[in-house]
Amino acid sequence: MKIRVRIKTVNLRNIEFLIEEAFTGIVRNGLMAFASISTIALSLAVLGAFVLAMMGANHFTTEQIDRFEIAVFTVPGAAKAKADALADSIRKIEGIKDVSILDRDEEYAKFKRERPDFESAGLLGNPLPYALRVRIVKADQLTMLSTKIRALADVDHVNVGQETYKRVVALANAIRAISFAGVIILLITTAFIISNAIRLTLYARRREIRIMQLVGATNHTIRTPLVIEGIVFGSAGALVAWILLRLGGGYVVHSAQRITPMFGSFSSGLSGAGLAFWLLLAGAVIGAIGSLVSIRRFLKD
Amino acid sequence: MKIRVRIKTVNLRNIEFLIEEAFTGIVRNGLMAFASISTIALSLAVLGAFVLAMMGANHFTTEQIDRFEIAVFTVPGAAKAKADALADSIRKIEGIKDVSILDRDEEYAKFKRERPDFESAGLLGNPLPYALRVRIVKADQLTMLSTKIRALADVDHVNVGQETYKRVVALANAIRAISFAGVIILLITTAFIISNAIRLTLYARRREIRIMQLVGATNHTIRTPLVIEGIVFGSAGALVAWILLRLGGGYVVHSAQRITPMFGSFSSGLSGAGLAFWLLLAGAVIGAIGSLVSIRRFLKD
Amino acid sequence: MFRDFGFIKPHNIVHPEIPKHQHLSPSRFASVGVLGYNCPREKSVMIYVKDVSVEYANGVRALKDTSVTISKGEFVFVVGSTGSGKSTLLKLLYRDMLPTAGTVIVDGENVTAMKPSAVPFLRRKLGVVYQDFKLLPQKNVWENLAFALRVIGTKPKEVHKRIGEVLELVGLTHRCDSFPNQLSGGEQQRAAIARALINNPTVLIADEPTGNLDPTTSWDIVQLLEQINIRGTTVLCATHDSQIVDGMKKRVIQLEAGEVIRDENKGAYQNSES
Amino acid sequence: MFRDFGFIKPHNIVHPEIPKHQHLSPSRFASVGVLGYNCPREKSVMIYVKDVSVEYANGVRALKDTSVTISKGEFVFVVGSTGSGKSTLLKLLYRDMLPTAGTVIVDGENVTAMKPSAVPFLRRKLGVVYQDFKLLPQKNVWENLAFALRVIGTKPKEVHKRIGEVLELVGLTHRCDSFPNQLSGGEQQRAAIARALINNPTVLIADEPTGNLDPTTSWDIVQLLEQINIRGTTVLCATHDSQIVDGMKKRVIQLEAGEVIRDENKGAYQNSES
Numbered sequence A, B: 001m002k003i004r005v006r007i008k009t010v011n012l013r014n015i016e017f018l019i020e021e022a023f024t025g026i027v028r029n030g031l032m033a034f035a036s037i038s039t040i041a042l043s044l045a046v047l048g049a050f051v052l053a054m055m056g057a058n059h060f061t062t063e064q065i066d067r068f069e070i071a072v073f074t075v076p077g078a079a080k081a082k083a084d085a086l087a088d089s090i091r092k093i094e095g096i097k098d099v100s101i102l103d104r105d106e107e108y109a110k111f112k113r114e115r116p117d118f119e120s121a122g123l124l125g126n127p128l129p130y131a132l133r134v135r136i137v138k139a140d141q142l143t144m145l146s147t148k149i150r151a152l153a154d155v156d157h158v159n160v161g162q163e164t165y166k167r168v169v170a171l172a173n174a175i176r177a178i179s180f181a182g183v184i185i186l187l188i189t190t191a192f193i194i195s196n197a198i199r200l201t202l203y204a205r206r207r208e209i210r211i212m213q214l215v216g217a218t219n220h221t222i223r224t225p226l227v228i229e230g231i232v233f234g235s236a237g238a239l240v241a242w243i244l245l246r247l248g249g250g251y252v253v254h255s256a257q258r259i260t261p262m263f264g265s266f267s268s269g270l271s272g273a274g275l276a277f278w279l280l281l282a283g284a285v286i287g288a289i290g291s292l293v294s295i296r297r298f299l300k301d
Numbered sequence C, D: 001m002f003r004d005f006g007f008i009k010p011h012n013i014v015h016p017e018i019p020k021h022q023h024l025s026p027s028r029f030a031s032v033g034v035l036g037y038n039c040p041r042e043k044s045v046m047i048y049v050k051d052v053s054v055e056y057a058n059g060v061r062a063l064k065d066t067s068v069t070i071s072k073g074e075f076v077f078v079v080g081s082t083g084s085g086k087s088t089l090l091k092l093l094y095r096d097m098l099p100t101a102g103t104v105i106v107d108g109e110n111v112t113a114m115k116p117s118a119v120p121f122l123r124r125k126l127g128v129v130y131q132d133f134k135l136l137p138q139k140n141v142w143e144n145l146a147f148a149l150r151v152i153g154t155k156p157k158e159v160h161k162r163i164g165e166v167l168e169l170v171g172l173t174h175r176c177d178s179f180p181n182q183l184s185g186g187e188q189q190r191a192a193i194a195r196a197l198i199n200n201p202t203v204l205i206a207d208e209p210t211g212n213l214d215p216t217t218s219w220d221i222v223q224l225l226e227q228i229n230i231r232g233t234t235v236l237c238a239t240h241d242s243q244i245v246d247g248m249k250k251r252v253i254q255l256e257a258g259e260v261i262r263d264e265n266k267g268a269y270q271n272s273e274s
């Protein structure tokens, strides 16, 4: 008997019929279509906004970590040539992104601006040594690389800002953990709310499903149009969610940047097409599974 | 005719009947009760979590702003007595929380630790003047108070960290704006999703509503039990949301603190009872309005 | 001569929403005799349907300029082949729908010009047995009856007494805690009849009340309707059951394609001339 | 003598879920004669209901050890007062429910021991007119019929032809694009009859198919059922219409309180002895 059902599944005429059924179903149940699609759209928009914000935050903190620099100071009184030689030998170490030598006079001017309280009367000229700014490729090699640099000739000491670094990494980890948990929870919530909405639409049609069974429809014949309907609702909702996110997201980023221009590089790193793809996938999958799971209780004989 | 309906409303026996109707309705429609309550619970939990997180962030940034200090430096070479006198006169200004005189030697030691690159060979003793740390009551009086302090005798200059202060205030404003917009959007979304769920439950019972009308029930008689039902569903959902938030929120704060101990004072500043109150209010109001609005289309004659 | 229409309140007769020429004036009442049925002078009019047309949204004309007058306390059968407009005529009386044209007056209230908020109060005076029963699916028989009573504000104690009586009358006492989907077709129909009777309606409207009953039970139910009629309730019953119509010898109104083609006192199911 | 039961496949006869003593053995078939109706030797059995009891969840015993055997090509009326178990008996045949005890075999398939996945294929062999019509509310008449055909895989072209024919037969061609709630009671009933006929069923099961029809239409429909019966379909019709039963002179099975109290060939609605 099972095999007969299978053969029906690949019957092209039958598929056509099932798709037709799905679409008349959607058209005839306007309120349900509206309620399902809008619920799916809003749930997915909230989920999507959260994911985008979290990707943005992750991106932002990762960028902060990547920007982390090692400050290398030459021994007191070392000449420019020595600083240049040191920069060259640091560049040769694997894992170094780039090295730049800071301008001593500029640094001193900046220092005086920052610490006007400093009693500089007794000083002869610029008291600062040469400083090199080293950027590295991978944030987690920070300690290892700073040890290597410290061992080089003419290095007085190395400042890796260990404390600040630890804080930023901890913050990044916290954001990552919270966002991961948040996305999982929101995903479950969204799936649940959507399948609830689908369940209610099916509940309103339970008599119809019963009649179809009595007319001799197999569970497969009843289920397929409803699953197609779920997928269509899910995808339509995803599309609306995408539009909402594009409009709303643009506005939020815009106003955030107006208030705080320092958030320059706050971006999720996800393209519009990528976002659309993931939303559609989520909508279609949740719609299909939601329908599939909800129908089961109404197909019980 | 209107008056007759009004009189019915205050009829005690009638109210009893309507409440009875509401509860049999809930009991007989198990699936709907489950679907509505769980949808409301999850939506409110997401809304609540967002509000709590945003209150926490606001609280956190406000605290940062409140902690903001003005550094006041005495003229070079000023004696301890002068610093004491200055501290006293600052304390007299309205809007000052407290003033403390920093230990010059300690400050110098700290400075040397922080800037080991600094060429201190040519210096005679401690180059730092006396520094006073001034905490103020209201962050927005910062500029005004710093101007007043600057005008006092023996003040060399005043450091208000204008740049950092502006950044923190901007950040706080951004968080406030985003969270306000987010709460409004989420509130609308939640209300919409919940009233959609209610609309679907009513749709499944449209025949029932029609029959009640034919038996001679006034719209009021049909509406009241359904609105009570909406309030009960909303409140039940709020209760579940509260439980979820207490359990989940505790866990999140706990793990956040484990990862980043610096988030010590991250708290929403809302008591458990306060949270419960607001959730219940939101649930009941959304449930009532959701029912009220949704019923209208089914009561159309 | 006008004395008999005293119960028709003036605000029902002259209502701003009815075009002037449709206003219920005494002269129009006087003309009901032309319908072939002469309204006895000593009786007052309970149902007055005048020049009513119904056209459904899909273009079907279910009633065509139909007029019917029924006096207080009459017992009338409405017969006609399927789709002839019987149910449509009855639906107009309990304002399930409004006619495309024409006036409907029930117990002195102008149904066609009624404010929506007044409709429930009209329906409370009527007892209706629907062709498809229309029992509340989530309530058992007892609760279905209780709802109909409590809606009109009956005291709980009274409710109990009344339900017991009515269930006895239709012979459904033993099934009072069953839900509609747990009842046989005939039992559902009797529950629907019980609900229509329960609030001592002024007019009882029954649409095919014996379609799912065996001849014996059908006859019992019709006898019951007659009892109720004798106690003063106007009864209007659409039916296909020729044995019952022939056996009762009551007034018969026959519809065909939306028009009254026969209106006989003590008539039979079939036209006596054919 | 056993030759005739060759179409009953062995796996249907001996199924692990039926208690041993209920297995369909030829000797049990031979004993059907005691029911007062003698199964003609030359005909094969189409419906075999043996010692069936039905007790609903609320304790109502709708059928009590009932046995009925109907041969291929018979026309049988099932009569009985309301609530006597007619619809319940029919429900067992299309497996809307399972009996508490007993065996039901339809067209050689053991309905009581059937896997759920086989049920749709049983139902496709049957045409059923439900007492409450059970038309799909979101589909118009045409689509209701089309659904019943397409479910069993009929080609679209064939679907059009067949629907046209059947609508003609029941006289509903002009209302084919109406939705069920836009039809009068009798029109809905005819749509339900059309759907039952449309896939040339092996067995036609009709539960009160004329309850909402006027006598003339009723008679036409029953004539139609007879035509279908003559072409080989087994017809089982539960009804309260005494005129039709008396006029047709077919086999009559009378139920009372869940028991067969009469089974007569060429019977009348009322017991001929009483």
Ligand SMILES: Nc1ncnc2c1ncn2[C@@H]1O[C@H](COP(=O)(O)OP(=O)(O)OP(=O)(O)O)[C@@H](O)[C@H]1O
Residues within 6 Å of the ligand: C056, C057, C058, C060, C061, C062, C080, C081, C082, C083, C084, C085, C086, C087, C088, C089, C131, D175, D181, D182, D183, D184, D185, D186, D187, D212
């Ligand atoms: N809601 C509707 N929309 C469109 N047409 C309708 C609607 N209701 C009824 N009709 C049509 O109006 C006509 C009269 O219907 P009505 O229900 O009044 O017939 P009836 O005399 O009660 O028939 P029956 O004896 O079969 O119940 C029929 O042709 C029917 O199809």
Ligand SMILES: Nc1ncnc2c1ncn2[C@@H]1O[C@H](COP(=O)(O)OP(=O)(O)OP(=O)(O)O)[C@@H](O)[C@H]1O
Residues within 6 Å of the ligand: C175, C181, C182, C183, C184, C185, C186, C187, C212, D056, D057, D058, D060, D061, D062, D080, D081, D082, D083, D084, D085, D086, D087, D088, D089, D131
């Ligand atoms: N789902 C159910 N649950 C409980 N009891 C039921 C259910 N369906 C039917 N019954 C009861 O079983 C008995 C037989 O019902 P059935 O529907 O078979 O009667 P019937 O002979 O078809 O009557 P009618 O002529 O009124 O249609 C009745 O007393 C009925 O109340």
Ligand SMILES: [Mg+2]
Residues within 6 Å of the ligand: C086, C087, C088, C131, C207, D184, D185, D186
């Ligand atoms: Mg009708």
Ligand SMILES: [Mg+2]
Residues within 6 Å of the ligand: C184, C185, C186, D086, D087, D088, D131, D207
């Ligand atoms: Mg029945």
